[in-house]
C-alpha cells in the first residue's frame with residue numbers, strides 16, 4: 001500500500017486506502033487538508049498515477065480547437081489542466097480553465113501552477129462541495145462551460161452517479177464532457193445506468209466510454225482501470 005511520509009505534526013501518513021475509505025464530504029475535506037502538500041511528490045510520483053494524463057488525452061482527442069472555458073471538477077492540485085496544457089502545446093489552443101474542488105488546501109496547490117509563459121494555469125479556482133445542490137450555484141451554472149473534465153473524483157469514497165448527473169447543466173448545450181470513473185465502480189455503483197438514463201432521457205448525446213489504465217506499468221496498482229466517459233450535453 002502506498003503511503004505518504006509522516007506529517008510534520010505527527011499525524012499518521014495518508015494511504016490510498018484512507019482515500020478510498022472516505023464516506024462524507026467532511027471526511028474528504030479533512031483527508032485532503034492533510035494530503036495536499038505530499039499528494040504529488042508522494043502519491044502521484046510514488047504510484048505512477050496516470051489518470052489525469054489519460055483524461056486530458058481523451059478530452060484533447062475530441063475537443064479540437066474548443067471555443068470556451070473548460071471546468072475541471074475535483075481538480076485537486078491541478079494535474080488534468082497541467083497535462084492538457086503541456087500535451088497540446090504547439091497546437092495553437094489557449095485553454096481557459098476553471099477548477100472546482102472541496103479542498104481549499106488542494107486548490108491552494110493548484111493556484112501556484114503556471115503555464116510555460118508564466119500565466120496561472122487556472123483562470124478561476126472555486127471551492128465547492130459537488131454533493132450539494134448545484135442548482136444553487138448560479139456562478140457555475142451561468143458560466144456556460146464549453147467542456148467539463150474530471151479525473152480521480154468519481155471513485156471509491158468520493159463522488160457517486162448522482163453527482164455525475166448534477167454536472168450536466170454546468171455545460172452549455174453541446175458541451176463536451178470527459179469524466180474519469182473508477183472501472184470497478186462503473187457498473188457496480190450505477191454510473192453505467194446513470195449515463196444510460198441521461199442518454200435515454202435526451203439530456204446527453206454521443207456517449208463514448210473509453211477504458212484506460214490508471215497507473216504506469218510496474219506500479220503496485222498496475223492493472224487498475226478507469227472509464228473516461230466522453231459525451232455531450234444535448
Ligand SMILES: C[S@@+](CC[C@H](N)C(=O)[O-])C[C@H]1O[C@@H](n2cnc3c(N)ncnc32)[C@H](O)[C@@H]1O
Nearest residue numbers: 028032052074075076101102103129130151152
Ligand atoms: C484523487 S483526487 C483527484 C485530484 C485531481 N483531479 C487528480 O486527478 O490528481 C480527488 C479530488 O476530489 C476532491 N473531492 C472529494 N470530494 C469532493 C466533493 N464532495 N466535492 C468536490 N470535490 C471533492 C478532493 O478534494 C480531491 O482533490
